[in-house]
Amino acid sequence: MRLGIDLGGTAIKSGMVDETGQVHFAETTSTNTASGREAVLDALTEACKSQLKHEDVPSIGIGIPGFVDVENGILVRSANLPLDDTPIAEILSKRLGKAVYLENDANCALAGEIFAGCGREASDFLMVTVGTGVGGGICLNKKIYRGVDGRAGEFGHMTVVMHGRPCPCTRIGCWEQYASVTALCRMTKEAADEFPDSLLAQNIRETGVVNGRTAFEAAKNGCATAGTVLEHYSENLAVGLNSLITIFRPERIVLAGAIFKEGLPFLQRIQKYCLEPQYLMLSTLNGQAGLIGAALLGATR
Ligand SMILES: [Zn+2]
Known part of the structure; x- marks a missing residue:
């Protein structure tokens, strides 16, 4: 060991x-x-x-x-x-x-996915990690592809919106500004402000908290406003994933990060907006x- x-x-x-x-x-x-x-x-x-x-x-x-x-x-x-x-x-x-x-x-x-996860069934795959930002990695022929300076796979900083939101990386319209958990929290707050009578807004007023689970919880309790937030957010995720599929034609894209504890229903929401949904899979390694x-x-x- x-x-x-x-x-x-x-x-x-x-x-x-x-x-x-x-x-x-x-x-x-x-x-x-x-x-x-x-x-x-x-x-x-x-x-x-x-x-x-x-x-x-x-x-x-x-x-x-x-x-x-x-x-x-x-x-x-x-x-x-x-x-x-x-x-x-x-x-x-x-x-x-x-x-x-x-x-x-x-x-x-x-490296963990190559050894114990997605790599057990694929030799060419991508990993996309969704959290505070959006990160990633490229596995080609069972090896990590690092690029000339070791910075390959920073998927979160590819431009998805021309003249879009500014990013701390100094660029504009980066994918992570729309697809990170930080972005989901922002979208959740904006929707609650716009629809103050929604269950989503009520929950936020009662708990005083907005996090990556807030919209999922309200949507499970039938809140249409929260459902719309999740649809838009899933589409934002799919926009970047579709580009990655087009560029790499990987065997798989493995999705990692605590937000994917939402499991299959969330994966299916994203897959609705994917051109080739069969490429996507959830990490099986429980965040490890x-x-x-x-x-x-x-x-x-
Ligand atoms: Zn950026």
Whole structure:
């Protein structure tokens, strides 16, 4: 077994991964991002120690959102963690007495899918991850395609609307401005403002919360306004997916991210707007693709 860590801005997912890709002793702890650099490094150390009590392993792999210097084990830059220019591999290796490997989280998730998920039935496929933003990865002939500078597969930043919404990446009309969970929340709020008598608006007034589940919950209770939000959002997702299918003609596009816990009914909504719906599938790895791919890092270097 090997130890895999999926370090996110809010949570650290950890677990032991066996040679078949099964995850054992899965645990989720807080990243403590708000408490700063040392607190995050301590939380990371504790997550590893907690797992190492189960089994002594040769190496630890960590997937991190951001630009990672893979060779030297340094997190160069991250939008979500207070760890810019931190030699995480060296620090943790000293604390734990193990070899530690770092990699970008999207590449880890794709490696996890190649090893234990979609890759079991396809050698050429794409992964699209929908969350705060829209990320992705390209698997060609069972290998990660990285492009000339390692940044291939940033699907969320392809332009889908000319003169559309501005994106933090500095471009205009990027897909993630319409297809991320952040976009769904914005659409949900706008619809509630426009239809204040809808169940959707009532639910938001009562709970004071809008998140990626808000529209789904109201729609399940028969709210037509929420249903319309989900139709538009599903169509937004399909617009980008249709382009990806046209460009790559992949065997599969595997969809990942917590929003797909909505399952088959949501997939079918998206498929209605897809030219070739049979290409789409939901990840079968229960949000653990990143952790599984991270655990593999030591085995492949
Ligand atoms: Zn962008």
